[in-house]
Amino acid sequence: MDSGRLTIRKRKTLSDQLYGQILEQIVSGTLEQGEKLPSENQICSAFGVSRPVVREALRKLQDDGLVEARRGVGSFVRKRPPQRLIEFATADSVSGLMRAMEARMVVEKATAKLAAQRAGSHEIARIEAALKALDDTMQRREVARDADFDFHLAVAEASGNEVFVTMLNAIRDVMERAIDVAQSITREGSQSRIDRVVREHRQVYEAIVARDAEAAGLSMAYHLLQSRQRVTDYAREE
């Protein structure tokens, strides 16, 4: 491995740690909603990291909707994620979980579309079973990590393309941790919140059964988008 790649890797690791430290201050309220973050220079010296590391951390916080950049003015706290986010995951690892959500939106939109076109009765039965287990477990207010993962894996299996299954299995660890966090936050929420999560999964299932590829891909992408927002936005908790 050449040194150019090593430099990129190192920057990524450091930026994820810095992301975690800024995140902790936002969650704890040390940095309040609407408050201006210190300047890039100040962050560089406060944390002893280089400017590219700071920029990458801020860019990721921005991509995740936690921070907002105003051109020529600076970065501001946009929203405050629930406390649970850094209890269930270490703050360091949250950036990785968010990147996994981004990648899943791409891959699983495709698996859902293909599943609607190609799933046989066996594959549909597997998706249905996972959906039922998810519904039952969530209604009991337990963490439905296995059922949730199974649902998404069953959709990938139904895509008729094993390569997507291999890809999801390659990130199984980070997917499961992301599901854990999301499920933990949901099960402490209102009944309507639990119902909404179940309904999002059901819409994916129904579009696959109806052989509506466009609706299946869209429902999956929407579900993952909502899931990402539930995890980062405390105020959305209804």
Place this chain on the structure above:
Amino acid sequence: MDSGRLTIRKRKTLSDQLYGQILEQIVSGTLEQGEKLPSENQICSAFGVSRPVVREALRKLQDDGLVEARRGVGSFVRKRPPQRLIEFATADSVSGLMRAMEARMVVEKATAKLAAQRAGSHEIARIEAALKALDDTMQRREVARDADFDFHLAVAEASGNEVFVTMLNAIRDVMERAIDVAQSITREGSQSRIDRVVREHRQVYEAIVARDAEAAGLSMAYHLLQSRQRVTDYAREE
């Protein structure tokens, strides 16, 4: 692992083998372009496999543009891939290579878009270096497997999302074999064919440099589509 999943897996393996055997007959000319394939029933008994296996193999041949289904009439050979396809890859493995191409179109369209939005100067330099190595190697009519893989990995690194890199690395083996086959077929083609492959990569690079996310994603998807067609269509060899 439950038996339902095992059944699905076994069907996939058998269907890929059957795919390979039909493919061999198309490449060798035993089944000519435009010729009608035996019926599902006939294939079932000739190869001793179940109907779902036959259907999956035919569906895949159809998705890859090799076979065409006419409703209520049967399946017909659509085009004849180059001999090289089953020399460089075993016939059994071709179906897997084609599925990898499909998955890459999804994932790499996203990495190219994100790279256009997020790549720093380090990442762009890496992509440029891989492009130069690819161009030099191909102009010498050598197989540019490493440079080709490096180019695509460098774009993934530039996406600012390590999860995509993990996904591509998880299918590195099948990606490299697919690149091998495509490169082998290309380097025996005309100079204009070699130029075209290099140009497709250059368009991706230029769109990333120009920060044009739409153009970057589109150029990457188009390149992979063309690549898939070069591998399956003998007649396109110019």
Place this chain on the structure above:
Amino acid sequence: MDSGRLTIRKRKTLSDQLYGQILEQIVSGTLEQGEKLPSENQICSAFGVSRPVVREALRKLQDDGLVEARRGVGSFVRKRPPQRLIEFATADSVSGLMRAMEARMVVEKATAKLAAQRAGSHEIARIEAALKALDDTMQRREVARDADFDFHLAVAEASGNEVFVTMLNAIRDVMERAIDVAQSITREGSQSRIDRVVREHRQVYEAIVARDAEAAGLSMAYHLLQSRQRVTDYAREE
């Protein structure tokens, strides 16, 4: 205009009329959910139309999720739309309204994405005003046709591309009728249904304000998908 095009046009008009007549039988319950439709031949002679006309009508009913084709068996009623659908629109015109929904999903996904990237403060203020009017009017259980249309037009204006505005204005008539039908069905539904429609619009608005192009496009496409389903699926009425 050449005769080939005339033939296509005539087939489209006839197929929309046939669509309307089958739709009426589904809404009235003459054709029950799960019931098999007459064969293509039977429909040809019953309505005195050619086979291409019948196929196009059935294909459209299928695209809209009202009818389901089982290969080699025939077509079956999938779901029963609310009575309101053919009260507010003539049965003849429903097919056209559904095609407008399909086109809007394509165009407005793009306008929402671009609005997130390009909207200035003026444009955002217009979208916000339309959202407020929509919310107020719907909470009073009135038909918010103007506010609804204004919302979608304001998003198009915010895309920074007048051509999209021209396109939406060119179909304004059919868009307004589709909005009328959807709004009429919604306002007679439960409060939670009204809240859902308002929330879908709000999500689009919030994604634009947050400059999240991916989320904006996805939320818009999801809203139009849901809207299409509310109009065609009686059972979804909660």
Place this chain on the structure above:
Amino acid sequence: MDSGRLTIRKRKTLSDQLYGQILEQIVSGTLEQGEKLPSENQICSAFGVSRPVVREALRKLQDDGLVEARRGVGSFVRKRPPQRLIEFATADSVSGLMRAMEARMVVEKATAKLAAQRAGSHEIARIEAALKALDDTMQRREVARDADFDFHLAVAEASGNEVFVTMLNAIRDVMERAIDVAQSITREGSQSRIDRVVREHRQVYEAIVARDAEAAGLSMAYHLLQSRQRVTDYAREE
């Protein structure tokens, strides 16, 4: 119509005029490739327009790849379009032509996908006839405006959704002018350039015939992207 909307409209008109004047200076070489543009303030006073007008013009020039913004430094000329661009169209109108290209990429990607799924033999014959006329006319180095427009309209007719046809007809005027400009620039180029334009159309046609929706949509979007670049990039002329 309220005053907010009038303000937005007026800004758009003025920004398109300013776009045209800056474009003229780039084409004539008054502003050289790589040269820094005057600051926003300087442009405001030189042309007597407000800052939002200047920003919109610069944003459009950037979207079209003609100008590049370097954060905190200013805007620079990226590439020089061919002289022909402002001979065939007035400089004022070029911005509108470019916006039409952007909208067409969205709409026609969808029409090509749907055509691959729904086109009957009549519709395919129409597309084929337009392709043949386009090829013949371009090989004679004449401007194939009608054949080009017919090709794209025939694909829209084949989408099975009249609303897309209505949308394209609503922008027929600007589409025809854009085709005129592109065709005029192409017919004065090399033979390989003419062949490339014909091949791009043929790829769309072949994907529709092969019922490959993904390939059809991608080939159409790629063709329009290339077309946009041919019009704006003098150096690409080979």
